[in-house]
Amino acid sequence: MKDINRIIEEYKTCAILHWNASREGDYKTANKNYTKLSKKYRVFLDSEEIREAVLPQLLNDDSFAVILWAAAHSLGLGKDKDEALLKLEQISKMSANEAPSFEAKMILQVWREKGSLTF
Amino acid sequence: MKHKPIITKRLMISNEEKAEGQVSVIADAWNALEDEAIYIGSSENRMQSFEYGINSELPLSFLKPVTGLIETFDAAYEGEDTATQAIESAYASYDQIMMNAATFQVDERAYNDGKVPADIAGGIAMGILLDNLTSGMSFFSASPLDEIAESAAVATRSEMTVMGDVADDVAGSVGNAENAVEGVVAGESTQGKGFDSFNDAKKFLGSPGEGNQWHHIVEQSQIQRSGFETQLIQNTDNLIAIDRVTHGQISGYYSSKQAFTEGLTVRNWLSGQSYEEQFEFGIQKLQDFGVTK
Numbered sequence: 557m558k559d560i561n562r563i564i565e566e567y568k569t570c571a572i573l574h575w576n577a578s579r580e581g582d583y584k585t586a587n588k589n590y591t592k593l594s595k596k597y598r599v600f601l602d603s604e605e606i607r608e609a610v611l612p613q614l615l616n617d618d619s620f621a622v623i624l625w626a627a628a629h630s631l632g633l634g635k636d637k638d639e640a641l642l643k644l645e646q647i648s649k650m651s652a653n654e655a656p657s658f659e660a661k662m663i664l665q666v667w668r669e670k671g672s673l674t675f
Numbered sequence: 676m677k678h679k680p681i682i683t684k685r686l687m688i689s690n691e692e693k694a695e696g697q698v699s700v701i702a703d704a705w706n707a708l709e710d711e712a713i714y715i716g717s718s719e720n721r722m723q724s725f726e727y728g729i730n731s732e733l734p735l736s737f738l739k740p741v742t743g744l745i746e747t748f749d750a751a752y753e754g755e756d757t758a759t760q761a762i763e764s765a766y767a768s769y770d771q772i773m774m775n776a777a778t779f780q781v782d783e784r785a786y787n788d789g790k791v792p793a794d795i796a797g798g799i800a801m802g803i804l805l806d807n808l809t810s811g812m813s814f815f816s817a818s819p820l821d822e823i824a825e826s827a828a829v830a831t832r833s834e835m836t837v838m839g840d841v842a843d844d845v846a847g848s849v850g851n852a853e854n855a856v857e858g859v860v861a862g863e864s865t866q867g868k869g870f871d872s873f874n875d876a877k878k879f880l881g882s883p884g885e886g887n888q889w890h891h892i893v894e895q896s897q898i899q900r901s902g903f904e905t906q907l908i909q910n911t912d913n914l915i916a917i918d919r920v921t922h923g924q925i926s927g928y929y930s931s932k933q934a935f936t937e938g939l940t941v942r943n944w945l946s947g948q949s950y951e952e953q954f955e956f957g958i959q960k961l962q963d964f965g966v967t968k
Contacts, residue, residue, distance in 0.1 A: 580924060581924030581925065581928050583927045583931040587930075587931055628935070658959055659933055662933070663934050673934075675934070675937075675938060
């Protein structure tokens with residue numbers, strides 16, 4: 557349980573830092589957190605137990621940046637696809653100031669074109 | 676004067692340095708150059724600007740290989756296992772390496788030893804720069820590249836732009852006010868006039884306005900990366916005046932990796948997509964950054 561909570565907190569921090577850095581054009585910070593999020597994705601790939609415990613919580617986080625990443629990773633894993641798509645649709649309709657709406661649109665676009673997402 | 680190459684520089688970047696972003700600093704500097712600053716020997720236009728240097732028979736190493744280097748740096752930044760070797764190999768293929776003074780600020784002692792590119796930190800005069808170019812003092816480095824990369828980290832986009840402006844003066848190509856097109860500002864465009872170089876486009880367009888810079892909606896690097904015609908990129912329909920800070924932020928965004936870019940930077944992910952797709956992407960990012968509505 558302790559590990560699960562740690563993973564959730566780290567994931568949230570990375571997702572928020574990634575979005576904030578992207579908005580500032582600070583690609584170094586963005587990419588550093590991208591790498592960390594990709595590592596988390598690989599943990600999810602390896603452990604059904606962890607992804608089942610973590611992703612549903614992240615999909616319902618208060619931060620749209622966290623939801624975006626959790627939804628993208630869910631799609632990549634083929635887990636909770638309907639909920640993930642719904643969340644991304646909602647984010648894509650928001651303003652760029654309050655949520656990563658453009659990124660949500662692009663995730664949906666890539667997902668619909670290719671049927672998969674890679675990280 | 677017949678100039679003999681001073682050194683063959685080898686680039687050694689450890690995995691730790693890669694992880695710390697040293698390579699990305701260099702890649703970013705080159706990408707920034709592509710956007711707005713000067714090229715020395717990397718485009719015909721800039722070669723003309725520096726014919727003084729060319730006439731001296733100085734070797735201009737980055738004539739063509741600059742594209743390959745950017746790709747190599749990008750590859751390193753992508754974390755490819757062979758990146759370090761690839762960069763070493765890329766550098767080893769040259770008899771000498773010419774660094775761009777506008778890109779790299781350097782340590783004064785090294786500069787005085789003639790080992791590193793000209794220092795523009797203190798606002799070096801163009802005459803001095805040309806003197807150094809023709810004497811071979813500048814642009815040939817014997818110092819480890821990570822030292823230069825460290826220096827590059829403090830080079831700012833504004834300094835590069837200043838150098839670009841100075842180079843324009845030298846080439847006698849100050850923006851022609853008569854050709855300046857009013858109204859090429861956020862959201863508006865002219866009738867899509869294309870040019871053979873960014874410099875020509877800037878001459879036609881004139882000043883972007885105080886505190887602004889000309890921004891390519893589809894990046895200049897896509898001429899090489901995606902094979903687009905120069906006139907399509909250096910086109911009034913593809914250029915927009917935006918403030919310097921936002922310009923830097925958008926360029927930074929293109930160097931970032933996003934959830935939809937499949938492990939690539941935005942710039943690399945866009946490569947190979949159609950001009951229309953990249954243009955639409957660029958317009959949407961301008962909207963995101965509050966430049967257009």
